[in-house]
Amino acid sequence: xxxxxxxxxxxxxxxxxxxxxxxxxxxxxxxxxxxxxxxxxxxxxxxxxxxxxxxxxxxxxxxxxxxxxxxxxxxxxxxxxxxxxxxxxxxxxxxxxxxxxxxxxxxxxxxxxxxxxxxxxxxxxxxxxxxxxxxxxxxxxxxxxxxxxxxxxxxxxxxxxxxxxxxxxxxxxxxxxxxxxxxxxxxxxxxxxxxxxxxxxxxxxxxxxxxxxxxxxxxxxxxxxxxxxxxxxxxxxxxxxxxxxxxxxxxxxxxxxxxxxxxxxxxxxxxxxxxxxxxxxxxxxxxxxxxxxxxxxxxxxxxxxxxxxxxxxxxxxxxxxx
Numbered sequence: 001x002x003x004x005x006x007x008x009x010x011x012x013x014x015x016x017x018x019x020x021x022x023x024x025x026x027x028x029x030x031x032x033x034x035x036x037x038x039x040x041x042x043x044x045x046x047x048x049x050x051x052x053x054x055x056x057x058x059x060x061x062x063x064x065x066x067x068x069x070x071x072x073x074x075x076x077x078x079x080x081x082x083x084x085x086x087x088x089x090x091x092x093x094x095x096x097x098x099x100x101x102x103x104x105x106x107x108x109x110x111x112x113x114x115x116x117x118x119x120x121x122x123x124x125x126x127x128x129x130x131x132x133x134x135x136x137x138x139x140x141x142x143x144x145x146x147x148x149x150x151x152x153x154x155x156x157x158x159x160x161x162x163x164x165x166x167x168x169x170x171x172x173x174x175x176x177x178x179x180x181x182x183x184x185x186x187x188x189x190x191x192x193x194x195x196x197x198x199x200x201x202x203x204x205x206x207x208x209x210x211x212x213x214x215x216x217x218x219x220x221x222x223x224x225x226x227x228x229x230x231x232x233x234x235x236x237x238x239x240x241x242x243x244x245x246x247x248x249x250x251x252x253x254x255x256x257x258x259x260x261x262x263x264x265x266x267x268x269x270x271x272x273x274x275x276x277x278x279x280x281x282x283x284x285x286x287x288x289x290x291x292x293x294x295x296x297x298x299x300x301x302x303x304x305x306x307x308x309x310x311x312x313x314x315x316x317x318x319x320x321x322x
Contacts, residue, residue: 023056024053024054024055024056024078025056026056026057026058027043027046027047027055027056027057027058028058028060029042029043029057029058029059029060029064030059030060030062031060031062031063031064032060032062034060035058035060039064039066040057040059040064040066040068040079040091041066041067041068041069043057044057044068044069044070044074044077047074047077048074049071049073049074050073051073051074051075051076051077052075052076053076054076054078055076055077055078056078056080057077057078057079057080058080058082059079059080059081059082059089059091059129060082060089061081061082061083061088061089062088062089062090063090063092064090064091064092065092065093066091066093067093067095067115067116067117067118068091068116068117068118069117069118069120070117070118070119070120070121070124071120071121072120072121072122072147072148073121074121075121075122075123075124075148076121076122076123076124077121077123077124077125078124078125078126078127079124079125079126079127079129080126080127080128080129081127081128081129081130082128083128084128084155085128086128086129086130086155086156086157086178087130087157089128089129089130090129090130090132091116091117091129091130091131091132092116092130092131092132092133092134093116093132093133093134094133094134094135094141095109095113095114095115095116095133095135095141096109096114096133096135096138096139096140096141097109097110097111097114097139097140097141098138098139099135099139101113111140111142111163111166112145114133114135114140114141114142114163115133115142115143115144115145115166116131116132116133116142116143116144117131117143117144117145118144118145118147119144119145119146119147119148119151120147120148121148122148122149122150122151123148123149123150123151124148124150124151124152125151125152125153125154126152126153126154126156127153127154127155127156128154128155128156129156129157130156130157130158130159131143131144131156131157131158131159132157132158132159132160133159133160133161133164135160135161136161137161137182138161139162140162140163140183141160141161141162141163142160142163142164142165142166143158143159143160143164143165144158144164144165144166145165145166145168146165146166146167146168146169146172146188146190147168147169148169148170149169149170149171150170150171150318150320151169151171151172151173152172152173152175152320153172153173153174153175153177154174154175154176154177155175155176155177156174156177156178157177157178157179157180158177158178158179158180158181158185159180159181160180160181160185161181161182161183161185161202162181162182162183162184162185163181163183163184163185163187164179164180164181164185164186165179165185165186165187165188166187166188167186167187167188167189167190167192167220168188168189168190169190170190170191171190171191171192171312171314171318172190172191172192172193173192173193173195173308173312173320173321174192174193174194174195174197175195175196175197175320175321176195176196176197177194177197177198178197178198178200179197179198179199179200180200180202181201181202181205181207182201182202182203182204182205183205183206184205184206184207184208184209184238184240185201185205185207185208186199186207186208186209186220187208187209187210187211187240188210188211188220189210189211189212189213189216189219189241190219190220191212191216191218191219191221191311191312192219192220192221193221193223193308193311193312193320194220194221194222194223194225195223195224195225195308196223196224196225197222197225197226198225198226198227198228199222199225199226199227199228200227200228200229200230201227201228201229201230201234201256202230203230203231203232204229204230204232204233204234205232205234205235206234206235206236206237206238206263207227207234207235207236207237208220208236208237208238208246209237209238209239209240209244209265210237210239210240210241210244210245210246211240211241211244212241212243212244212245212246212275213243214242214243214273216243216245217245218245218247218306218311219244219245219246219247219275220237220245220246220247221246221247221249221306221311222246222247222248222249222251223249223250223251223306223308224249224250224251225248225251225252226251226252226254227248227251227252227253227254227257227283227285228254228255229254229255229256229257229285230256231256232256233256233257233258234256234257234258235257235258235260235261235262235263236248236253236257236261236262236276237262237263237276238262238263238264238265238266239264239265239268239270239271239273239274239276240265240270241270242270242272242273242274243270243273243274243275244270244273244274244275244276245274245275245276246275246276246277247276247277247278247279247298247306248277248278248279248281249278249279249280249281249298249303249306250279250280250281250282251281251282251283252281252282252283253281253282253283253284253285253286254283254284254285255284255285256285257285259287259290260287260290260291260292261278261285261287261290261291261292261295262274262276262291262292262294262295271292271294272294274294274295276294276295276296277295277296277297277298277302278291278295278296278297278298279297279298279300279302279303279306280303308320308321
């Protein structure tokens with residue numbers, strides 16, 4: 001095996017030779033110089049625009065302090081952390097909405113532009129990675145902004161304080177992921193399924209803020225997830241825009257959630273068209289009898305529609321679980 005193949009084998013782990021051959025040729029990133037590139041952005045830039053085949057970017061464990069942009073011209077990319085422990089491979093930056101924009105003196109960055117990683121391409125996958133924004137309690141500061149279609153995140157972590165993850169693309173699937181923040185830390189208009197994920201509210205606030213398009217049958221859907229909160233009370237969600245859709249299905253809701261669970265977007269009346277639903281949630285934060293009248297508990301028949309296949313399949317039959 002060549003030096004690069006040996007490094008790939010070490011990063012991928014104990015897979016068979018057949019499985020290794022099935023992987024696309026890997027682009028290895030290592031901040032210590034042992035890979036082909038020292039930064040993630042350099043590895044992404046090496047992939048040609050209009051790419052039509054799978055590209056695997058293996059990121060050696062470490063902390064990479066850089067803003068990463070995966071443009072819409074670079075589909076079919078997989079970012080994979082080199083260790084199954086996502087805490088060991090960290091993509092981080094620290095821009096926030098009210099900081100001065102280096103490219104526009106005297107102007108603020110604004111929310112768009114704060115993201116540590118911008119994912120604009122279709123058919124994107126991330127595995128075993130922590131996406132982080134370390135700006136702290138100052139303003140909106142995204143770890144990730146996603147604007148494409150058919151994106152998959154497995155065993156990833158998303159850390160910030162406000163607007164941690166902004167999903168403005170089409171279809172996304174999160175499996176076994178961890179999300180942390182305080183203010184609206186999972187937001188957006190996309191149709192997204194979160195399966196077996198952990199949502200942790202650090203000090204009160206609101207967990208989700210959907211802006212689902214009224215014509216979209218589903219918005220943010222949490223299946224068999226776990227919700228935990230620190231001492232201060234938190235809400236499950238607030239309707240950012242009219243028609244907002246959010247569902248918590250068979251989730252474990254921990255202590256320190258407000259009993260009413262949901263709250264109106266400040267100064268608006270979006271609750272009148274909001275589609276906020278729950279089904280068979282458990283734990284000390286599950287209070288179906290105390291929820292607002294503008295939310296609903298689904299029937300068993302209605303809940304059966306909340307499957308990954310039905311929510312994300314679309315006309316092309318996309319199945320992110322395979």
